[in-house]
Every structure is written in C-alpha cells, then in structure tokens.
Amino acid sequence: MRAGGRDAHPPLSTGIRLSTTGDLLHVVTADDLPPGRIAFGRGLMWGTGLLLCLAAALQTAQAMGVIDLGLETWRPTLYAFITWAIALCWGQVLTRGEQGKRALFVLPAVLFVVALTVFPLLFGLLIALSDWNLSSPTGRQFNGLDNIRQMWTDPFYWNALGNMGWYCLAIVVEYAIAFGLALLLNAEIRARKFFRVAFLLPLMLSPVAVSWMIGKSMLEPRFGPLARLGRALGWDTPSFFGDPLVAKLTIMAMDAWTYIPFMMIMLLAGLQAIPKEVQEAARVDGASGWRGFWEVTFPLMLPVSLTAILIRIIFKLKLADIVISVTSGGPGGATDTVTSFIFREYRDRSNVGYGTLLAMVYLVVIVIAMTILMKIADRFTRPRT
Amino acid sequence: MKPNMFELAVRSAVSRRGLLKGAAGLGALSVMGLPRGASAQDAAALRAQILAIPGVGMGSPTDAHFQQVGELCLGPTRANVAEGEFAGVELTFMGLNNQNLHNILFRGFLKSWEDYTGAKINWIDLAQADYNPRLQQAIATGTVDFDIVEMGAPFEGDTAGRGLLDEMPDWVKEQIDMADYVGYLQPPVGTWDGKTYRITIDGDCHTFAYRKDYFTDPAITAATGMTEPPTLWSQVNDFSVKVKGQMDPLTGIEAYGFLDPLKYQWGGFGFYFLADRATAYAKHPDDAAWLFDPDTMKPRINNPAWVRAIQDVMDLQAAGVYPPDQINADPNTTAFSQFLGGTGGMLTWWGDVGSNARTSDTSVVGDVVGFSINPGSEDVYNAATGQWDKPEGGNFAPNLAYLGWGIYVTNRVSGDELKRKAAWSAAAHLGGRDISLWMATYPSGFQAYRNSHFQYDEWEAAGYDRAFVEDYLGSNQDSYNHPNGAIEPRIPGIFQYYSIAEDELVKGLSGQYASAQETADAIAAAWEKITDQIGRDNQIALYKASLGMN
Numbered sequence: 060m061r062a063g064g065r066d067a068h069p070p071l072s073t074g075i076r077l078s079t080t081g082d083l084l085h086v087v088t089a090d091d092l093p094p095g096r097i098a099f100g101r102g103l104m105w106g107t108g109l110l111l112c113l114a115a116a117l118q119t120a121q122a123m124g125v126i127d128l129g130l131e132t133w134r135p136t137l138y139a140f141i142t143w144a145i146a147l148c149w150g151q152v153l154t155r156g157e158q159g160k161r162a163l164f165v166l167p168a169v170l171f172v173v174a175l176t177v178f179p180l181l182f183g184l185l186i187a188l189s190d191w192n193l194s195s196p197t198g199r200q201f202n203g204l205d206n207i208r209q210m211w212t213d214p215f216y217w218n219a220l221g222n223m224g225w226y227c228l229a230i231v232v233e234y235a236i237a238f239g240l241a242l243l244l245n246a247e248i249r250a251r252k253f254f255r256v257a258f259l260l261p262l263m264l265s266p267v268a269v270s271w272m273i274g275k276s277m278l279e280p281r282f283g284p285l286a287r288l289g290r291a292l293g294w295d296t297p298s299f300f301g302d303p304l305v306a307k308l309t310i311m312a313m314d315a316w317t318y319i320p321f322m323m324i325m326l327l328a329g330l331q332a333i334p335k336e337v338q339e340a341a342r343v344d345g346a347s348g349w350r351g352f353w354e355v356t357f358p359l360m361l362p363v364s365l366t367a368i369l370i371r372i373i374f375k376l377k378l379a380d381i382v383i384s385v386t387s388g389g390p391g392g393a394t395d396t397v398t399s400f401i402f403r404e405y406r407d408r409s410n411v412g413y414g415t416l417l418a419m420v421y422l423v424v425i426v427i428a429m430t431i432l433m434k435i436a437d438r439f440t441r442p443r444t
Numbered sequence: 445m446k447p448n449m450f451e452l453a454v455r456s457a458v459s460r461r462g463l464l465k466g467a468a469g470l471g472a473l474s475v476m477g478l479p480r481g482a483s484a485q486d487a488a489a490l491r492a493q494i495l496a497i498p499g500v501g502m503g504s505p506t507d508a509h510f511q512q513v514g515e516l517c518l519g520p521t522r523a524n525v526a527e528g529e530f531a532g533v534e535l536t537f538m539g540l541n542n543q544n545l546h547n548i549l550f551r552g553f554l555k556s557w558e559d560y561t562g563a564k565i566n567w568i569d570l571a572q573a574d575y576n577p578r579l580q581q582a583i584a585t586g587t588v589d590f591d592i593v594e595m596g597a598p599f600e601g602d603t604a605g606r607g608l609l610d611e612m613p614d615w616v617k618e619q620i621d622m623a624d625y626v627g628y629l630q631p632p633v634g635t636w637d638g639k640t641y642r643i644t645i646d647g648d649c650h651t652f653a654y655r656k657d658y659f660t661d662p663a664i665t666a667a668t669g670m671t672e673p674p675t676l677w678s679q680v681n682d683f684s685v686k687v688k689g690q691m692d693p694l695t696g697i698e699a700y701g702f703l704d705p706l707k708y709q710w711g712g713f714g715f716y717f718l719a720d721r722a723t724a725y726a727k728h729p730d731d732a733a734w735l736f737d738p739d740t741m742k743p744r745i746n747n748p749a750w751v752r753a754i755q756d757v758m759d760l761q762a763a764g765v766y767p768p769d770q771i772n773a774d775p776n777t778t779a780f781s782q783f784l785g786g787t788g789g790m791l792t793w794w795g796d797v798g799s800n801a802r803t804s805d806t807s808v809v810g811d812v813v814g815f816s817i818n819p820g821s822e823d824v825y826n827a828a829t830g831q832w833d834k835p836e837g838g839n840f841a842p843n844l845a846y847l848g849w850g851i852y853v854t855n856r857v858s859g860d861e862l863k864r865k866a867a868w869s870a871a872a873h874l875g876g877r878d879i880s881l882w883m884a885t886y887p888s889g890f891q892a893y894r895n896s897h898f899q900y901d902e903w904e905a906a907g908y909d910r911a912f913v914e915d916y917l918g919s920n921q922d923s924y925n926h927p928n929g930a931i932e933p934r935i936p937g938i939f940q941y942y943s944i945a946e947d948e949l950v951k952g953l954s955g956q957y958a959s960a961q962e963t964a965d966a967i968a969a970a971w972e973k974i975t976d977q978i979g980r981d982n983q984i985a986l987y988k989a990s991l992g993m994n
Contacts, residue, residue, distance in 0.1 A: 194978050195936070
C-alpha cells in the first residue's frame with residue numbers, strides 16, 4: 060500500500076469509516092474546523108502581518124527623514140516581527156488544524172533562519188553595493204557596481220586570490236602526509252594511543268598561538284632553534300619570511316602542521332571502518348602491500364578522502380590568523396590571503412562597503428567552486444558498474 | 445607614567461638611602477615650600493604630599509592610593525562646584541582598561557569627586573583593540589552613548605570635525621592651567637575652528653635611541669670615523685653602511701646601524717617610522733603642512749622629500765646593511781627583539797624603549813643606551829618653491845607621532861547645563877595640574893606632558909635617578925617643545941592613509957615597483973582615492989582647521 064493511495068480500505072471494526080482519499084497515513088485526528096476559528100486564524104496572521112508592515116514602513120520613513128517618531132532603535136520592528144512570527148505559527152494551527160501542527164515542525168526554524176541569515180545577507184548585499192567609509196561624514200552612499208569595478212582593478216585582491224590558489228594546491232601534499240600518518244596509526248604499532256593523541260595536539264592549538272610559538276619564536280632568524288639548525292646545516296642567513304617563495308612555503312607548512320591532524324583523524328576513522336576481511340581477502344588473492352593499498356584500501360577510502368579534502372579546502376579558504384600574526388601578508392603581498400586582505404581593508408581602513416563586497420564575492424566564488432568540486436567528488440565516489 | 449618606566453626607576457634608582465633622601469626632600473619641600481608666597485607653598489606641599497603616595501619604591505599604587513590622590517587634588521573642584529551640586533546627575537565615561545590602568549585609575553580619582561558633587565559615573569571599559577572600532581562605529585552609526593570619552597587626538601577629526609564634541613567652558617581652561625602644556629600640545633592641537641575641546645592627559649613623540657658603546661668601541665669608531673652619536677640622517681645612513689662587518693661590543697654578534705622596520709605593516713602605526721626619516725626632509729619651518737597640500741589635499745608623499753626618505757631606506761636595503769630577515773621586521777621586532785636584544789645601534793621609537801632598556805629581562809642594552817631628538821637633515825624641501833633650502837644648522841623636525849590621550853566631553857550633554865558642567869568638572873579633575881604630576885610619576889599609562897612635569901627636582905625628591913630622568917625625559921621635552929615639530933594631521937581616517945601607505949611601501953621594498961618615486965606615486969594615488977571617498981572639500985576644511993589655518 061502506498062501512502063495517500065487510492066487502495067480500498069476495509070471498514071474498521073469500530074464502525075468508524077475514514078476517508079479513503081487524501082493523506083491517509085499521517086493524519087491522526089479528523090479535522091473539522093469551524094469557520095469562526097479559521098477566520099480568527101486568518102485575521103490573526105493578516106493583522107499581525109499588517110502590523111509588521113506598518114512598523115517597518117514607519118521606521119523606514121523615520122530612517123529616511125520623512126517623519127520623526129522619536130524612536131532610537133529598530134526594536135519596534137523586531138517586536139512586530141516576533142509577534143507576527145508567533146501569530147503565523149498559531150494561525151497555521153487555527154486555520155489548518157493537523158496540517159498546521161505539522162508545519163510547526165519547520166516554520167519556526169524557517170522564520171529564525173530568515174531573520175538571522177537571509178535578512179542580514181540581503182542587508183550585507185546592500186552594504187556591498189555602497190560607498191561606506193566609516194570616516195566619511197556623508198555615511199553610506201549607494202554606488203551601484205562601483206565596488207565591483209574597483210575590485211576588478213585591485214591588484215591586492217587578485218594577488219590574494221592567486222595566493223589562495225597556491226594555498227589550496229598545498230592540500231594535495233597535506234592529504235598525502237595525513238594519509239600516511241593515518242595508515243601508520245591504523246597499523247599495529249607500539250604506543251598507538253599515545254601517538255594518536257600526540258599527533259592531534261597541533262589541531263588543539265589556536266592558530267594565533269602557533270603563529271607566535273613557531274612563526275615568531277622557533278623561526279626567529281637570529282636565535283630561533285630552526286634558524287640555528289639552518290645555520291648548522293650550512294644556510295648562511297636563514298630567513299623564513301624574507302623571500303616571497305620561502306615565506307609562502309613557510310606559511311603553508313605552519314598551516315599544514317596545524318590542520319594535517321584534522322585530515323589524519325578523519326582518514327583514520329575511515330580506515331577503521333573498512334572491514335579487515337577485505338584486506339585479508341586481497342592478501343589471500345596474492346596482492347602485495349602496495350597493490351593492497353592502491354587497489355583496495357585507497358578506492359574504499361575515496362568517499363572519506365574527498366570529504367576530508369573538501370572540508371580542508373573550506374578551512375583553507377578562511378586562512379587569515381597565521382598570516383595576519385606573522386607576515387601581515389608580506390613580503391610584498393606574497394603570503395596575503397583574501398581574508399587577511401579584507402581584514403586590512405575593513406579594520407585598518409574602515410572601508411566597510413568595499414570590504415563587504417570583497418567578502419560577498421569571495422563567498423560566491425567559494426560556493427561555485429565547492430559546488431563544482433562536490434559534483435566532481437560525487438562522480439569519483441560513485442560505485443563503478 | 446608607563447608602568448615599565450616606573451619599574452625602571454624603581455630598579456635603577458631607589459635604594460633605602462635614596463628613598464630616605466627622597467622622603468626627606470619631599471618633607472623639606474612640603475615644610476619649606478617654594479619662595480612664591482603662600483599659595484605656591486601650599487601647591488608645592490600638595491605636590492610633595494601626593495608624590496609620597498605610596499612612595500617610589502613602595503610597590504605599585506592600588507585603588508586606595510588612587511582615591512587618596514583624587515581626594516587630595518579635589519581643591520580646584522571645590523573652588524568651582526558647590527557640594528552636592530550635581531546630585532542626581534548620571535554620566536557615562538568611555539575609556540580604556542589597558543594593563544589595568546586608564547579607567548581603573550580614573551574610577552579611584554573620581555570617587556571623591558562623585559562623593560563631593562553627588563554625581564554618578566557609569567563606566568564603559570574597552571580593551572585597546574576594541575577601542576577604535578567601538579568609537580568609529582558609534583560615530584558612523586550615530587549611536588554615541590557616552591558623555592565623557594578618553595580619546596587620542598588623531599580622532600579629533602572624526603569627532604570634533606563632525607560637531608560631536610562640546611566646547612570647553614572658560615572656567616575649565618583656568619582650572620586645568622592649559623598654559624602649562626608643552627609647546628606642541630598647545631593650540632591648534634585640541635582645538636577645531638578656534639574652539640577648544642580637549643583636556644590633555646598624555647603626550648607622545650618619537651625620539652632617537654642609540655647605543656653609546658658603538659661610539660666608543662675602537663674597532664667600530666675606526667671603521668665609521670664617528671665618536672659622537674649622529675644628529676643628521678645622512679650621518680645615520682653613513683654609519684649604517686660603514687659599521688657593516690663590525691662586531692657588536694656587547695653581544696659579540698654582527699653589528700648593525702639604524703634599524704628601519706622594513707615590514708612597516710602595523711595597522712597604520714608603522715608609517716610613523718618612515719615619517720621619522722621624512723619629517724627632517726619634508727617639514728619646512730615655514731610651513732605647518734608636511735603630508736598634504738592644505739589647499740587641495742594633494743598628497744606630498746610623492747614629493748622629492750618623501751621620495752628621498754623612501755630612497756634612503758631602499759639604498760640601505762640594497763647595500764645589505766640590515767639584519768637578515770629585516771623585510772619581515774615590524775616596529776615591535778626592531779625595538780623589543782632587535783635593539784633591546786643587542787642587535788643594531790640605533791632606532792627611533794616612543795618612550796617605551798627607554799624604559800624597557802633597563803627593566804625588561806630580555807634587554808641587554810640598559811647601561812649603554814642614550815637618547816636625543818630625532819636626527820635632522822642638512823637641507824629641507826620647500827613645497828612652496830619646489831626647491832631644497834639649507835637652514836643654518838640643518839633642519840630638525842621631531843615626529844610628534846600620535847598626540848597622546850585626552851579627555852573630551854560629547855555634545856550629548858550640551859542641552860543640559862547642569863550635566864554639562866558636571867561632565868566638564870569630572871574631566872577637569874582628571875586633567876588637573878597636580879593630579880597629572882602624580883600620573884606622570886606613577887604607573888598610569890600616561891607620559892609627562894606639562895612643562896611643570898619637567899622640574900627634575902621634584903622627580904629627584906620623589907626618589908628618581910636624576911641622570912636617567914634628565915636623559916630620557918629630556919629627549920621627550922626637547923621634542924615636545926621643538927619649534928619645528930611635525931604635528932600629526934587630525935583629519936578623519938588618518939590611519940586609513942597610513943595603512944594603505946604601509947601596504948604600498950612594502951611592495952616597493954620587495955621590488956614590485958621600479959623605484960622610490962613609483963612607490964611614492966602608488967601611495968599618493970591610494971591617498972587620493974581615500975580623500976575622494978571621505979570627501980575632499982570636507983578633508984581640506986578639517987585639515988586646515990587641524991593646522992590652525994582657519
């Protein structure tokens with residue numbers, strides 16, 4: 060039998076005969092809603108809706124200087140929205156009965172998301188299309204696509220975006236190392252539990268702490284232990300952030316050191332989920348260690364691997380703290396990231412409009428890139444037939 | 445007084461004998477007074493009395509001491525305000541709580557003021573990092589929710605320039621004795637369009653710190669030919685080139701000359717260090733402006749003077765005279781890691797280097813550090829004629845980087861005369877002549893900023909080492925009172941200009957621009973954009989106002 064189907068139902072032994080049409084499976088009470096209740100529900104929803112529109116319109120008029128209501132904040136509109144949201148939920152039950160109750164499982168969450176995500180996003184979009192320097196006495200001025208044009212010719216932004224490409228490519232190396240470590244920790248080695256915890260420690264550190272402990276202390280060019288090691292190995296003037304390429308590689312290494320444990324722990328979980336019988340069967344069939352890995356373990360790990368890489372890319376695209384703390388994007392922009400550039404534009408230069416646009420564009424780029432990547436990942440992980 | 449400077453004084457100067465001597469001196473001062481009549485005698489006795497709370501070398505002051513000092517310095521308030529006059533008045537005070545100073549002291553100082561006047565103060569405490577965004581957002585969104593604000597002078601453009609501040613009443617000017625301020629804090633600083641808004645409670649400037657042993661070490665003096673610290677940038681550059689290859693007499697590692705922070709990117713504050721060099725070339729004694737043309741806001745950053753400063757740095761970089769990895773050294777690194785750690789012979793910085801030199805555990809240069817005003821130049825660029833002038837004795841223009849903290853009253857109180865008087869009375873209490881001496885001599889977060897703060901006898905009597913005070917504070921005083929001091933423009937968004945300049949400067953230093961001129965042109969172009977965005981006409985008007993040209 061299928062839900063809501065038209066199959067014939069035998070009459071129940073109690074003699075109550077239920078409808079044989081409509082949604083049959085989930086309705087547990089027969090709704091017989093009086094017209095007065097429905098009218099009250101509709102009135103409630105429309106009334107509070109109008110109240111919300113009125114509050115928003117009046118406050119907008121005040122914000123535009125048309126009228127002066129003496130209101131200092133937008134709280135009246137917020138309260139009107141909350142009232143409307145509650146009335147909307149109540150109204151669903153009043154007007155639609157059991158169906159309305161079902162809506163209550165989703166509706167509050169939808170209203171919450173709209174209030175706290177969609178509305179700020181739209182407001183953010185408005186700011187992104189504005190000329191808004193906090194020091195400007197004229198305040199926010201809508202300037203259409205000017206910020207996009209500025210971005211198009213902004214060498215700092217494109218440089219940072221290019222750097223992000225290189226930083227993301229480094230994930231391939233991070234993945235290889237993380238996989239190797241996961242295999243080691245999955246093997247029967249001594250003190251396995253200790254190593255599992257020890258290898259996780261970098262992930263538990265704040266990137267700012269990593270910046271100071273490693274970037275500013277261990278890599279200090281005169282007295283830092285790694286600089287001393289470099290000198291002992293014949294590097295005359297060890298400098299980890301002086302040359303653009305070396306600086307970029309050092310930032311990559313510091314970020315990798317922090318986040319490889321994250322990939323490792325995901326891959327380790329994947330490895331432990333593979334039944335041992337599969338490997339044993341491969342060995343019985345005569346597969347060598349390498350073939351056993353490459354043709355059995357690795358393909359089985361693809362879904363986990365791709366998930367780990369995708370999440371790592373998302374983390375990587377947000378890279379800023381280490382860069383801001385250690386190099387401020389230097390030398391000459393070699394280590395700059397989009398986020399650290401936006402931070403300078405927004406915080407140091409109070410350029411709220413342009414900074415918001417850069418963040419919005421970056422969000423769109425990330426969403427598109429991640430969608431493409433997930434499509435590709437989906438194709439890779441789909442079982443071959 | 446910065447806390448570490450206080451520690452320095454305590455460590456270097458105070459012995460049991462010295463303390464007794466100081467106490468005796470204070471006692472004598474308070475008993476005998478100064479030969480200036482009864483009121484002068486009372487004032488001297490009061491100053492001696494507060495300087496003994498808790499006493500230099502007796503540990504850091506506590507809230508009880510703040511309250512005690514506040515109570516003792518309440519005299520001017522009593523003269524202008526009747527007891528209970530502000531009963532029922534509530535004021536909101538926004539300030540910092542860095543290192544448990546600033547607002548924390550103000551609370552104690554104002555306790556007796558609140559008790560006497562009947563007013564109540566609500567406090568907004570902010571960490572330094574949160575301060576600028578909080579202030580800027582309050583201004584930009586029209587949500588100023590404080591009546592009294594502790595604020596740096598560079599923000600006067602953002603506040604006074606927009607009419608957000610209340611003009612200082614005349615009785616306040618008399619109460620706080622504004623004529624006592626050091627030269628550079630006199631108007632136009634603290635004023636807009638001829639109106640006074642600021643009660644100064646602090647001073648700031650860059651001074652030149654050098655290693656005295658670099659000018660006595662036989663090998664270094666033989667290589668450089670210099671036995672006296674340089675006074676001109678050309679000498680500094682020459683020394684930096686010639687000292688290369690020598691060994692540091694203190695640490696035994698390679699010796700270096702002047703330490704430019706080649707990373708520069710430091711939230712806008714790194715730009716001050718290029719300005720240290722440039723002011724000598726760009727600040728003409730006949731012209732108050734040195735960053736922009738006051739009539740057009742056209743940047744001067746790409747004029748020959750500034751380009752010369754950038755070129756100096758590029759030349760030294762090309763000559764390889766800096767320590768390794770200097771391209772990644774910000775001002776914090778040059779001062780606290782390099783100079784105090786025994787790397788490099790000279791740098792320019794705020795007062796912290798002087799105090800840390802002898803108090804910081806990581807400093808090795810405490811006994812060999814000397815101070816003077818920033819170096820000068822044989823010639824100075826005249827923006828009006830486009831020529832280089834050669835003033836007799838050279839051109840000196842100390843960089844009065846950041847103008848210190850002040851107390852301001854916002855226009856929220858302007859419509860209520862009682863509240864207005866209360867706000868100004870509270871602010872005046874904190875900016876009083878005597879209470880400020882206490883703040884200059886004990887940890888408060890504030891430096892000396894009045895001419896009366898430089899009476900070294902008072903410091904010596906309080907227990908300080910005279911030689912240190914004269915050397916260290918003397919360089920500050922000489923900078924403050926210099927007739928050609930380079931005073932920061934107090935225009936809106938000044939740190940935005942500095943910040944983008946830092947970004948472009950490091951691009952130039954990493955070879956992404958073909959020359960110093962091209963680097964300077966890139967900064968100028970970025971500055972023009974900012975000016976247009978903030979509003980050119982408005983910036984011109986405010987720049988002129990900040991220079992006192994209206």
